[in-house]
Amino acid sequence: MATLNAFFSHISEYLLMAWQALVSHKLRSFLTTLGILIGVTTIITIWTTIEGLNKYVFGQLSNIGASTVYVQKYPWVIKGDFWKYRNRKPVTYKEYQALAQYCNSAEHISPEVFSVKTIRYKNKKFENIFIIGSNQEYAYTANVAPEIGRFITELDVHYNRYVCVLGREVADQLFEKANPLGKKIFIGDRKYLVIGILERKGNFFGQSMDNFIIVPFGTFRRVYGGHREMRVALSTSPEKLEEMKDQIRSILRRVRKVPPTKEDDFAINQQDMLTDLYKSLTTTLFAIVFVIGGISLVVGGIGIMNIMLVSVAERTREIGIRKAIGATRKNILSQFLFEAIVISSIGGFIGIVFGFFAGNVVLSQMSLSGTVSLTSILIGFGFSGFVGVLAGFYPAYKAASLNPIDSLRYE
Amino acid sequence: MLIHVENLIKIYQLGKVQVKALDNINLTIDRNEYVAVMGPSGSGKSTLMNIIGCLDVPTSGRYILNDQDVHNLTDDELAHIRNKEIGFVFQTFNLLPRATALHNVELPLIYNGTPRSKRREIAMNMLERVGLADRANHRPNELSGGQRQRVAIARALVNNPSLILADEPTGNLDSKTGEEIMQIFNELNEAGNTILLVTHEEDIARQTKRIIRLLDGQVIKDEMNQ
Ligand SMILES: Nc1ncnc2c1ncn2[C@@H]1O[C@H](COP(=O)(O)OP(=O)(O)O)[C@@H](O)[C@H]1O
Ligand SMILES: [Mg+2]
Numbered sequence: 291m292a293t294l295n296a297f298f299s300h301i302s303e304y305l306l307m308a309w310q311a312l313v314s315h316k317l318r319s320f321l322t323t324l325g326i327l328i329g330v331t332t333i334i335t336i337w338t339t340i341e342g343l344n345k346y347v348f349g350q351l352s353n354i355g356a357s358t359v360y361v362q363k364y365p366w367v368i369k370g371d372f373w374k375y376r377n378r379k380p381v382t383y384k385e386y387q388a389l390a391q392y393c394n395s396a397e398h399i400s401p402e403v404f405s406v407k408t409i410r411y412k413n414k415k416f417e418n419i420f421i422i423g424s425n426q427e428y429a430y431t432a433n434v435a436p437e438i439g440r441f442i443t444e445l446d447v448h449y450n451r452y453v454c455v456l457g458r459e460v461a462d463q464l465f466e467k468a469n470p471l472g473k474k475i476f477i478g479d480r481k482y483l484v485i486g487i488l489e490r491k492g493n494f495f496g497q498s499m500d501n502f503i504i505v506p507f508g509t510f511r512r513v514y515g516g517h518r519e520m521r522v523a524l525s526t527s528p529e530k531l532e533e534m535k536d537q538i539r540s541i542l543r544r545v546r547k548v549p550p551t552k553e554d555d556f557a558i559n560q561q562d563m564l565t566d567l568y569k570s571l572t573t574t575l576f577a578i579v580f581v582i583g584g585i586s587l588v589v590g591g592i593g594i595m596n597i598m599l600v601s602v603a604e605r606t607r608e609i610g611i612r613k614a615i616g617a618t619r620k621n622i623l624s625q626f627l628f629e630a631i632v633i634s635s636i637g638g639f640i641g642i643v644f645g646f647f648a649g650n651v652v653l654s655q656m657s658l659s660g661t662v663s664l665t666s667i668l669i670g671f672g673f674s675g676f677v678g679v680l681a682g683f684y685p686a687y688k689a690a691s692l693n694p695i696d697s698l699r700y701e
Numbered sequence: 702m703l704i705h706v707e708n709l710i711k712i713y714q715l716g717k718v719q720v721k722a723l724d725n726i727n728l729t730i731d732r733n734e735y736v737a738v739m740g741p742s743g744s745g746k747s748t749l750m751n752i753i754g755c756l757d758v759p760t761s762g763r764y765i766l767n768d769q770d771v772h773n774l775t776d777d778e779l780a781h782i783r784n785k786e787i788g789f790v791f792q793t794f795n796l797l798p799r800a801t802a803l804h805n806v807e808l809p810l811i812y813n814g815t816p817r818s819k820r821r822e823i824a825m826n827m828l829e830r831v832g833l834a835d836r837a838n839h840r841p842n843e844l845s846g847g848q849r850q851r852v853a854i855a856r857a858l859v860n861n862p863s864l865i866l867a868d869e870p871t872g873n874l875d876s877k878t879g880e881e882i883m884q885i886f887n888e889l890n891e892a893g894n895t896i897l898l899v900t901h902e903e904d905i906a907r908q909t910k911r912i913i914r915l916l917d918g919q920v921i922k923d924e925m926n927q
Contacts, residue, residue: 615856
């Protein structure tokens with residue numbers, strides 16, 4: 291306990307000495323901290339941005355559902371030759387029917403076709419609204435739910451009814467505060483009855499995710515033509531996912547008559563393809579952070595070492611005086627080491643404050659939710675202390691090794 | 702016996718030239734002595750003081766301080782001796798320029814871990830003893846030469862050392878101020894302190910009890926005063 295107390299009182303002594311030395315050279319000390327300051331600010335800002343993006347992207351990707359797959363002509367992430375995919379046959383309604391009939395490991399299957407139309411209600415008109423034709427299963431495969439009203443039912447699909455479910459933003463734009471249920475809107479030149487409004491999904495990279503309309507699959511095909519490219523979404527429980535994928539492959543290969551020697555001529559797309567792509571992207575980003583941050587910390591460290599060497603030379607006489615009245619090597623070493631650590635930590639601290647603000651500004655500019663990364667703050671602080679020790683050690687050692695009488699004579 | 706040196710030799714190597722600053726010095730100084738070291742410039746007075754003050758080491762010979770052979774001591778032990786046993790007063794004061802008088806006096810106490818509050822008290826007492834209590838918060842450049850030397854003396858006394866070494870303590874002061882400083886040393890010796898001081902002023906040497914005269918690194922005369 292006594293030694294611990296002595297230890298802390300020593301530390302406070304060295305901190306005080308360091309502080310006084312730094313205050314007596316304010317501008318110089320400030321300039322010296324710049325490298326560390328910039329390094330730490332960079333690390334925290336970029337780190338925070340990446341974490342915000344991560345949270346956001348993974349949140350959005352989870353909307354797709356981990357155990358939903360999409361049967362499509364093109365894979366989501368194309369590796370190598372794009373042209374070989376071009377000659378593939380599109381996915382057809384017949385194939386959807388085959389999957390619906392035989393793929394018993396899937397819990398939900400929805401055919402999906404897309405178009406872009408102008409919509410109208412009374413005197414309000416919006417162009418380029420995304421229209422999805424699908425069935426009642428879409429609610430499960432796409433993980434959407436009506437906030438008010440109802441979703442498309444089997445009967446709507448069976449009878450090809452002219453009904454539609456609106457994304458939240460479409461509803462807000464067309465109807466503002468009025469109740470849209472039971473109203474009729476124009477999609478292209480056809481009238482549809484509004485039967486439900488979906489829950490809000492938010493934004494994805496500034497794109498609204500609520501700016502679409504769902505209509506029954508058959509209705510869509512009757513109005514907009516049956517030969518559009520489509521995809522089929524299938525979902526199941528996570529443990530049956532692989533089994534389902536195998537089943538899809540064997541069914542489709544049979545239907546499409548793919549010879550056993552040839553590879554699949556269709557793609558089974560899955561959320562984790564995007565997750566993997568995104569992860570490899572952010573790994574690169576993290577590497578960049580470390581390189582940038584690392585370089586500025588090294589530069590900052592060199593700056594600190596340089597100034598500390600100057601400081602030791604300038605204060606040779608002071609070191610001589612201290613030694614003459616009883617300072618040990620360890621005392622002098624600690625004094626200068628603490629000075630370096632304090633400079634560096636002040637840089638780190640200001641860097642953390644700047645990084646905190648910059649991180650928040652970036653998050654709000656990109657309309658990302660999230661907070662400034664605690665990990666990055668700790669890393670920033672740890673790094674700056676570490677750099678201080680590294681950069682300060684040699685100058686401090688040099689100071690400690692000075693011989694008292696030579697230092698006293700130093701002019 | 703407080704100090705005993707035997708066959709002390711100090712040689713400085715200046716390029717190819719060797720300077721024999723101390724040439725076979727033998728000395729014994731007892732507790733409570735009041736000794737002046739005299740001699741022309743370059744005769745080795747400072748070199749001797751620095752070795753006795755454990756700031757420097759001899760080229761050869763023995764130095765025994767307080768029954769300890771200094772030669773066998775580690776760096777840390779020497780630092781401890783400089784802190785506890787020796788109070789050094791320099792011609793050029795050697796105060797920390799940015800620290801207040803009080804802080805300068807406190808400095809030796811910091812290095813032996815005296816708690817902060819106690820430090821203040823002891824340092825304040827010392828400043829009072831040299832008549833500078835009202836200048837405690839002044840920096841050296843706000844003090845006159847004589848006042849600075851008083852601060853330096855207070856600092857030398859603060860750990861109650863067995864030996865006070867003063868290398869031309871009045872050398873940078875006018876004679877009136879020098880006389881005031883000597884007054885302090887005289888009182889300290891009367892109070893029981895052992896004092897070794899370098900001077901080349903006969904007036905000052907006469908106030909001590911023993912005079913050692915050096916020439917070319919050798920003791921040429923060592924006699925009691927009057
Ligand atoms: N660090 C040193 N390097 C070389 N020669 C020195 C050094 N210190 C002292 N000397 C030489 O040693 C001799 C004694 O010097 P010093 O002890 O300072 O004399 P004093 O104090 O009596 O004037 C002088 O010739 C001086 O030039
Ligand atoms: Mg001298």
